Amino acid sequence: MSQLAAVESPRWVRIGLIPLLQLVLALAVSSLVVLMIGEDPIRAFKIMIQGAISTEFGGLSNTLYYTTNFIFTGLAVAVASHAGLFNIGGEGQAYVGGLAVAIVCLALDSTLNVWLIAPLVVVGCAAFGAFWGVIPGYLQAKRGSHIVVTTIMFNFIAMAFMSYALVVWISPLGGNSTDSRYWAADAVLPKWHEMASSFGMNASFSLLNPVLLLALACCVLVWVLIWRTRLGYAIRTVGSNPHAATYAGINANRIIIITMAISGALAGMMAVNEVYAAQGRLILNFTSGFGFMGIAVALMGRNHPFGIVLASLLFGALYQGGTELQFEISSISPQMVLVIQGLVVFFTGALDRLVREPVESLFQRRAIVAANASTGVAK
Amino acid sequence: MTAPAIELKTINKRFGPVWANRDINLRVMPGTVHGIVGENGAGKSTLMSILYGFYIADDGQTLVNGQELTIQNSQQAITAGIGMVHQHFMLVEPFTVLENVMLGMEGQGLLSRARGKARKALNDIASRYGLNIDPDAIVGDLPVGLQQRVEILKALYRGAKILILDEPTSVLTPQEAGQLFEILESLRSQGVTILLITHKLREIMAITNHVSVMRAGQMVAHRDTVKTNPEELAELMVGRKVLLTVDKEPARPGENRMTVDKIGYVDSRGVKCLKDISFSLRAGEILGVAGVTGNGQTELMKVLSGALSPTSGSVKLETRSGVQVLKVGEWPDAGQMRDYSIGHVPEDRLQQGVVKSFDASENAILGYHNKPEYGQPLLNPEKVVKATREMMDAYDVRPQLPSMKTANFSGGNQQKLVLAREMMKEPDILLIGQPTRGVDIGAIEFIHRNMIEARDKGAAVLLVSVELDEILSLSDRIIVMNDGAITGEVVASETNETELGVLMTSSADGDEPKLQKHGLQKEPEKEKEEVVV
């Protein structure tokens, strides 16, 4: 009996097949929406895929540029959720991270070159994001306020604060009323197409830049953090069983605060890609939902860095494909991507059980039958 | 001949591959107290849940007062005159007694009139059965014994003629349990049929007319209580002769390992959970802590293991890592306590001892995860798995799969893994709570033998258990706790259950027991407008 209970469905089913089925469901419902507005969903998806992977018009590299954003915000959600914390505040943490870029660049872009400025920007974004994440973490740990509600509130506080900062402090230094000026060109990382042309290759314009490598490095670091370090062990213990953490001498409150700092730092680093490298200036509401998208990415990627890379690619492709779509089919708004995002969150998150339970029990039954057949035990 | 109040015929219930109930037959005569005994996990609670409509049996017949019924939800059970007092109370704590009693039985949409009617009916029932209680008291403020009384009133208010009580004394003090049994007597004399589920044979012998024994999902025997005895019932429950004594040499206590001096703990609500606890624990002895659950044993274990800081007192440790005097304000955490050579098998394995979603190997280092032997600077999975294999070997943990999810091991095997983790480090001091809770018989013997072995190797063992048998057979000395204080210390070989029972109910400082303070007397009627929660 205990051995039968031990049968789990195979790993590829749990982290491969089930998310895939959920994605298919989400896309199927999205197709209904496309049908509803009188367009052909197959054609729409075709255009999106082409738009996302074409190298001719920079589609693929823009996909990777979006992917970079989603890796950061997805990792942020994932790290927090390993500690049992639902960080909805990625949007605000990334937004505040943008302020770090502005401070560093506005102050130093005429004096320092890119090699000195880029590390400062990375550290600054991580620090600002961490600060914005650590306050809700502290309030959860020490004052018992619920992290979900506090991080939501902090998103809005960030919005108000940043619009004040932009209008009152930053734009008077140059730029439009709600934007900063552009950073000096030699203080900014080169974009992929610029690098390619300096090697004699021809790549079309895109916003892809070397920050993608930083994002991938963060994936590796997060994997090591969660599964190989003692801090990661403590984070997972706190997330799965806080009582066991106390029993093991792990200070859960400390872990919550540290985790939220790491999570916030990861979200904050999205600004390195978006504000520092891609846009080259600080724009009002530059996060435009990328922080929230991290929730979908982490859900889809099952909180694992590798899964997050795949999910980020998927959502990067959807975003890029979505922008292409409006050129081909004018009646479909690029906001269609939000619909798909919502449905993915719904099917992989809220309705997880709907698909998971029947599929898993199917494979469990098969495994039990196989086990009984091989041992010859009739139960 | 009158029809049985309840008759079950070949009831079957499976959860996946597990038979929770198999071919269950049961006849309960009206106006009697019928006991159902069995070990934890024997299927008693599942059976009662089927009777009460929480679960639906896979097949079989249920007859209530001779009529066949299919009970598919609690509402149908209530209509059939069946009431249930659950082990975990089903009470809305911010509501008043009255609101809890009338919940689901309001009869009309507007509460003002419903309240009036319910109040009258509640008073009638309370006076008929002698169950006095203040209808306007907030349930969350009542002591446990009175909360249970609200549960009984709820059932009676719903017209229950058949009352199921699931392990009703597990949360009660002995006084409260005594009062409960008086209530049950009075109910029986008024013609109420009572089904008493318990694993305590003393209760069966004290109050039941008939008793049925369950083992591993099956009904193994029915007896008239007067024609049986505890030994026979115990044997039926476990399926073989129980060894009530453990073979062991007399202890050879050595030097003091732990000296506890006037430890006190006041929790955040201001309740004094520990009152000036003092004792010493020596190498090579097992000191048992006896007492009804909830009298401070849990807090004591938490304080000594570093999970909780006391509010007064001190502890002196004399172990291989030197002499430490632990004081309030600089209390070590559980990690530091382990560095002081204290191993801790927690009372509640699933709540504290393991992380269910972890691999077995990850749980094998819980609490010791900072030790460099598991890899530096990163954790080295190979080293962790190797250590886990050694533990599984030595303590016969099955299956021997370090990568298997902990939740998929049986309770006994989880417990053996925890014991291996804590005992194989051979700490000077071992704190062991409820070592055999939820563990099968075979594993119990194994665990007991290992504890004696650890003692003989020189460990100082502190054992907390609610099972008096376990305390009596393993301990060399016994301290008894009641209401957060030590009420006595005895030598294990010179005492018995009766003496321990007296100590478990006596008070240390002459404080009036909590029970009498709360609304036992009826307060004058007053109309409350509403309860804002």
Next chain:
Amino acid sequence: MDMLDHIFSLLGASIRMATPLIFAAMAGIYSERSGVVDIGLEGKMLFGAFAAAVASFETGNPFLGLLAGIVICVLLSLMHGYASVKIRGDQVISGLAVNFLASGLTVTLGHAWYGQGGLTPALTNSQRFTGITLPGAEWLGAHVPVIGPFYEQVISGHNLLVYAAFAVVALTYRALFSTRFGLHLRATGEEPNAVDSAGISVAWVRYRAVLIAGVLCGFAGAYLSIAQNAAFQREMTSGRGYIALAAVIFGKWHPKGALGACLLFGFLQAMETRMQNVQIPMIGELPSQLFSAIPYIITVVLLAGFIGKAVAPKAIGVPYVKER
């Protein structure tokens, strides 16, 4: 009297700003008191606003617009209820999904139907709920000092939905504390086991709660697009759903408290526009952003227990599973 006029017009505006918050906060109270977290207030309001604007424009009847808003919100509520109650999924995630879906679908559909980047066509007055002058308002305003203008400018002159919002608060209060349904609802949010064992269906109580929440969100949304404004605009709720959630917490899950919080937050919103370029002695000009941030800041402060303590219903966010 100029000062008084200022104050009264500010109060009148506060009430108009508070109205959608009140509907949404009451929706939140029903849902959360039953134990279902409702992060999706924002999305439901948004979609409700869209549906109301579309239906009102197409039919020319604001009541049909309101009805459409309600129907759409009830559908979204059912989606949330299905995920939360039946599938026992994560309620926060489900609510977020509703929000994402609503902000995507409203623009997608609006863009496809009207091609104005998500905007719906402007509504004429007959397609909207417009202000109602209560009997005697003008006469009292002209003849009775202080109380007259107060009646004329603060009490009178609002549209039907504003008055409905206050009626809803009273009804909610009665429903929660004086009816059987309210007793069941509150019990379900605290101790669903007790409810189940009393023979009441936890699922049915929760479904009813989220359905009512849907209806009220429909009112909130319709108010935004066909009463306060004359069209649907992209993201026109702009965080009001979350402010309403904050009001629920601030009001400690109690209709009276939440009403107070909504009025306060409405007042702050009304101040935001009025305080621009206003110099306050000693302080100078207050940034308008401060006013939009205050509701969130004080909710954080309250949740952190610095001013009183907000205790949520015990079973909130926890899917009900029968004990084994």
